[in-house]
Amino acid sequence: MKKFLFSALLLLLGLVLTACGSGESSGNTDAAESSGDEITIGYFPNINHVAGMVAEEKDLYSETLPDGTQVNYQYFPDGSAFMTAIETGEIEGGLVGPGPAMNHYTSGAEVNIVASGSTGGTVIMARNDANIESPEDLAGKTFISPRVGCTHDVQFETMMKEEYGLTSDRVKGEMKHVTGEPATYHSMFTTGNVDVATVPEPWASVIEEKGSGEVLVDTSDVAYGETLPAAVFVTSQRLADEDPELIQNLVDAHKKATEFIQENPEESKTIAIDKIKDITDQELSASAIDNAWERINFTYEIDGEVLQNFADSSYDLEFLDEAPDLTGLVDTSFIENESN
Structure with missing residues (x-):
């Protein structure tokens, strides 16, 4: 192997x-x-x-x-x-x-x-029990992406800025940003370390299947979701x-x-x-x-x-x-x- x-x-x-x-x-x-x-x-x-x-x-x-x-x-x-x-x-x-x-x-x-x-293939997932009903609730929350400024990060932050007026702490905004490998997002949801994840498939579907989070914004509604x-x-x-x-x-x-x-x-x-x-x-x-x-x-x-x-x-x-x-x-x- x-x-x-x-x-x-x-x-x-x-x-x-x-x-x-x-x-x-x-x-x-x-x-x-x-x-x-x-x-x-x-x-x-x-x-x-x-x-x-x-x-x-x-x-x-x-x-x-x-x-x-x-x-x-x-x-x-x-x-x-x-x-x-x-x-x-x-x-x-x-x-x-x-x-x-x-x-x-x-x-x-x-x-x-x-x-x-x-x-x-990009999906925005919210952790169960994070008290997030819509993207408007993400002020003060912690989100994770694979890398700073990576493809999925840009898709998420573009959507949040343009549609909800929220930005990350990288530019002194209201959302805290951390990074990590997508395969670990389910465990990070389970431990409560992050509230939201901008996730490439298949890891969004893994989170769904294991029940640690649910879809907040599906692929079709993420910035450039079906065309990029x-x-x-x-x-x-x-x-x-x-x-x-x-x-x-x-x-x-x-x-x-x-x-x-x-x-x-x-x-x-x-x-x-x-x-x-x-x-x-x-x-x-x-x-x-x-x-x-x-x-x-x-x-x-x-x-x-x-x-x-x-x-x-x-x-x-x-x-x-x-x-x-x-x-x-x-x-x-x-x-x-x-x-x-």
Whole structure:
């Protein structure tokens, strides 16, 4: 069974707009550059990253890459670690939340989003007995998100500021903010350590099933809830420029994985349950996965305008020091080409 291989990259967790998710590093991590016969793909063990799990389980990258190519996989604990691995050539591509991709791009990283992985899947959960009937009750309450300024954090804080006029203590607001891994939210609700959680699936459905909390705001009503990519497929601009055939092969495999999920949801759910257990040692029930699946749309289509609007919200919330310009971040040419 694969185990967590947390690296020094975790020291970068303080970056704003880091990803929301939990995971582990695994596989061969020595592939510093694309060699033509070895590539490494990264993703998180979250439901929004099922395309990565399916591609691994079904060995789909081997179908699109040249014969003999060795395909490795690496599981990441956060988006900052993932993006650094992209920039250093430790991995050639993979799935990450849109937040870290945008943050690193606006900081000067030469990266491209070449496809989406999924949309939706963010849920705002309230702890039982926290005396919360609506988001208006959150003044003075403690909320948790995976990282400061991560995708789910920005969605939640955008909604709270725009619709209820409430902000976090990060900007001297009324809500206290803490961070933690989504897989721990059920236990934190049970102990009363937090009142509200902005949760990526499947962990919202786990909380529902175990009865420690209930839905306060469902996916469709969270800011950018059904339109914002919850996961995007990222690679480096250098690779896209120097070896566009490689990137096309990677995107073709990702498209195959996404289409498999669309056409075989039940088998895809089983793959997700098994892979999450393998990576995190946590076994999720079929009912929790079923519930989570209803909140997610698996697609490789990407809308750059939505990402720009989301980035503008991040700037409005003071997660970014300068107004972001994402021109050039999204490259749809590879998903527009016919698959092999």
